[in-house]
Amino acid sequence: MATSPVVACHECDLLHRLPPLVEGKEALCTRCGAVLRRNPRGGLNSALALFLAAFLLFITTNAFPLLELHWGGRSGSCTLFSTALALFDEGMPVLALMVLLPSLLFPLLVYGAALWLLLPLTLKRRPWHGRAVMRLFQALLPLGMIGVYLLGVLVAMAKLMDMASVHTGPAFFALGALVLVGDAAQEALEPALVWERLEEAP
Amino acid sequence: MSATSLGAARHGRISCHVCGRLARAEEGPRCPRCAAALHARKPDSIARTWAWLITAVILYIPANLLPVMTVIRLGRGEPSTILAGVRTLIEAHLWPLALLIFFASVVVPLLKITILGFLLISVQRRMTWRPRDRTLLYRLTETFGHWSMVDLFIVAILAALVDMEALATIRPGAGATWFGAVVISTMLAARSFDPRLIWDAGEAHD
Numbered sequence: 001m002a003t004s005p006v007v008a009c010h011e012c013d014l015l016h017r018l019p020p021l022v023e024g025k026e027a028l029c030t031r032c033g034a035v036l037r038r039n040p041r042g043g044l045n046s047a048l049a050l051f052l053a054a055f056l057l058f059i060t061t062n063a064f065p066l067l068e069l070h071w072g073g074r075s076g077s078c079t080l081f082s083t084a085l086a087l088f089d090e091g092m093p094v095l096a097l098m099v100l101l102p103s104l105l106f107p108l109l110v111y112g113a114a115l116w117l118l119l120p121l122t123l124k125r126r127p128w129h130g131r132a133v134m135r136l137f138q139a140l141l142p143l144g145m146i147g148v149y150l151l152g153v154l155v156a157m158a159k160l161m162d163m164a165s166v167h168t169g170p171a172f173f174a175l176g177a178l179v180l181v182g183d184a185a186q187e188a189l190e191p192a193l194v195w196e197r198l199e200e201a202p
Numbered sequence: 203m204s205a206t207s208l209g210a211a212r213h214g215r216i217s218c219h220v221c222g223r224l225a226r227a228e229e230g231p232r233c234p235r236c237a238a239a240l241h242a243r244k245p246d247s248i249a250r251t252w253a254w255l256i257t258a259v260i261l262y263i264p265a266n267l268l269p270v271m272t273v274i275r276l277g278r279g280e281p282s283t284i285l286a287g288v289r290t291l292i293e294a295h296l297w298p299l300a301l302l303i304f305f306a307s308v309v310v311p312l313l314k315i316t317i318l319g320f321l322l323i324s325v326q327r328r329m330t331w332r333p334r335d336r337t338l339l340y341r342l343t344e345t346f347g348h349w350s351m352v353d354l355f356i357v358a359i360l361a362a363l364v365d366m367e368a369l370a371t372i373r374p375g376a377g378a379t380w381f382g383a384v385v386i387s388t389m390l391a392a393r394s395f396d397p398r399l400i401w402d403a404g405e406a407h408d
Contacts, residue, residue, distance in 0.1 A: 006224055008217035011337055013209030013398040015224075032337045032401070037222075069363050071370065078362040083355075086362035092374055098382040099358045102351065131236050135220055145348055145355075151302075152355030158299050159291070159360065163370075166363075195221040199235055 050185035065169035102145035244396035254391035268377030
C-alpha cells in the first residue's frame with residue numbers, strides 16, 4: 001500500500017492511526033509529544049525550490065571570502081574551504097576533517113541528494129537509486145553544521161576586532177542567507193512523503 | 203487520531219528507523235519499503251551508549267588540559283585552553299561571547315554526558331519517573347549537542363586568518379582535536395540511545 005496510516009512513534013513506540021493532515025499541520029504523538037508526521041506547505045515543490053536556492057547560496061558562500069583582516073600593513077582572508085585547508089597545512093588532518101566535513105562536504109551532499117531526488121519526483125519520474133540516496137540524505141542531515149559555522153565566524157570576528165581591522169567579506173551574507181534558507185528547506189521536506197513517492201513510482 | 207495503549211513492540215510490530223513504515227515482525231529482517239535492517243529496539247543500545255559516554259568522559263580530560271590554540275605574537279607563543287579562551291573574552295569585556303563559548307564548550311558537553319548517564323541509569327533501573335520529561339531531556343541533548351563544535355570552528359577560522367609571520371600567527375592546538383572527539387563521542391552516544399526504552403518500563407507494569 002502506498003500510504004501507511006498506522007505508525008509507531010519513533011521516541012516512545014506508541015501506535016497511532018494517522019488522520020489525513022491539512023497542509024501546514026503536523027501530527028504529534030499523544031503520549032510523548034514527538035512529531036509523527038508533517039505536511040509542509042507547498043509539498044515537494046516548495047522543498048525543491050528551497051533546496052535549489054540553498055544550493056546556489058552554498059556555491060556563492062564558497063566562491064568569495066568570508067572575512068577579511070588587515071593588521072599592521074598585512075592582510076589575510078578566509079573562505080569556508082581555505083579554513084579547513086589551513087588545518088591540513090598545519091599538520092592536523094583529523095581536525096581539518098572535523099571542520100571540513102560538517103561545514104562543507106556534508107551540507108553539499110545533503111543539497112545534492114535533495115536535488116537528485118526532488119527534481120525527478122516533482123516531474124513525476126523515478127529518481128535513480130532513490131532509496132540509497134534518500135538513506136544518505138537522512139544520514140547526513142543531522143551532521144550539517146552551517147549555522148554553527150556562522151556563529152564561529154561571528155565570534156572570531158569579535159575576538160579580532162580590538163586588535164586589527166577585520167570586516168566581513170561578500171560570502172558572509174550569503175552564509176547568513178544559507179543558514180535561513182537551508183533551515184527552511186529542511187522543514188519543507190517531510191521524509192515520509194518522499195518515501196511514499198519512491199514506493200509509488202514505477 | 204486514535205492511539206492504542208501499548209507500543210508497537212507489544213503488538214508484534216516493528217517501525218523502520220529510516221522510512222517509518224510499520225512492519226509485522228514476521229515480515230522479515232528488512233523493511234519492505236526501504237530495505238533497511240529492522241530492529242524492534244536499537245541493538246545493544248544501553249551497552250553502546252555507555253561505551254560512547256565513557257569514551258567522551260575520558261577524552262574530556264586532554265580536551266580541556268591541552269591547549270586548543272597558540273597565539274604567537276612578536277616571537278612569543280601563548281597557548282590557550284578552552285577555559286583560558288573564555289577568560290580572555292571576559293578580560294576583553296566581551297561578556298555575552300564569553301558566556302556563549304562557556305556554555306557551548308563547557309556546559310553543553312557536561313550536561314549532555316550527565317543527562318545521557320541519568321537516562322541510562324533510569325532505564326536500567328526500570329524507573330517509571332516522568333517518562334515524558336525524560337524523553338524531552340533526550341530531545342534536548344539531540345538538539346543542542348552539535349553546537350559545541352563552535353569552538354573548533356573558531357580556532358580553525360582564527361588559524362586560517364591570522365597567519366602573519368612576525369606580526370602574529372595563530373596555530374591550532376592538539377586540544378582542539380580531542381575536544382572534537384568529545385563532541386563526536388557524545389553525538390554517537392545520543393544516537394545509540396533508544397528513547398523507547400524509557401517507556402518500556404512503564405508498559406511492563408500495565
